[in-house]
Amino acid sequence: MHRATAQFEKWVSVSHPAPLSSVRLACLPYAGGSASFFFPVSRALHPSVEVLALQHPGRQTRLHEPRIDNVPEFADQIFAALRHLDDKPLALFGHSMGAVLAYEVALRMQDAGLPAPVRLFASGRRAPSRGAGGRVHTGSDAELVSELGVERNQRDAARRPGGAGDDPAGHPQRLHRHRTVPARARPTPRLPGDRAHRRQGPPGLPRRGRGMGRAHHRDE
Known part of the structure; x- marks a missing residue:
């Protein structure tokens, strides 16, 4: 014990x-x-x-x-x-x-x-x-939303046979749905991702x- x-x-x-x-x-x-x-x-x-x-x-x-x-x-x-x-x-x-x-x-x-x-x-x-x-977690709200949109676009394209996907920047209403947490409120600790x-x-x-x-x- x-x-x-x-x-x-x-x-x-x-x-x-x-x-x-x-x-x-x-x-x-x-x-x-x-x-x-x-x-x-x-x-x-x-x-x-x-x-x-x-x-x-x-x-x-x-x-x-x-x-x-x-x-x-x-x-x-x-x-x-x-x-x-x-x-x-x-x-x-x-x-x-x-x-x-x-x-x-x-x-x-x-x-x-x-x-x-x-x-x-x-x-x-x-x-x-x-x-x-990467440093996406330290960026601005706009950078975070853009990164989320790119990742989602890549996943959608991968699921479609032969699909190349479209530009997420052309769908601001879709990206807006990802805008949930301001950069100043993100609680994630600084990870050792930017150094050996x-x-x-x-x-x-x-x-x-x-x-x-x-x-x-x-x-x-």
Whole structure:
């Protein structure tokens, strides 16, 4: 039985405690997500796996806490919440921004000389070695709307056999529907997409990924 710390209680939601489970799975949501996103996963895996859903500041039960706007601080806080879970194996799952955070937490475990996670599941994010992730999230409303329109146009064209798609700029009413969040209100932390990652992942760490790229994807 692990000793729950104040940091753990603050950051982790356990919907289905499973003291007899053989492994824990820490789940890190996407930028706009929250711990409740993983409730169905927790219910499905219980009682063989105990799911630890991370609750980000500024979300749900932590709604009134200030949000964290950078990945290093985010990862440091999550690592501090999980580092004392030493009584059974721990796996990490992250989706989109959560995949970046899970990767960073695994690196911090290695730096601290702790056992590596038994698995790192990464979903919906390119591998850190695959280059810049772009700066669309830092642009103006007009740039964001334009980017969303281009992506949608490309998807529509791909679904049509032989279709080349049309110019989204010619459909301002369609783009307007995407205009939902002003740039100043976007809560997404600054991701390490515009610089080379500090190093390769923990050696020997079993990784499974969807969208993380071949450089950091090894199925075992």
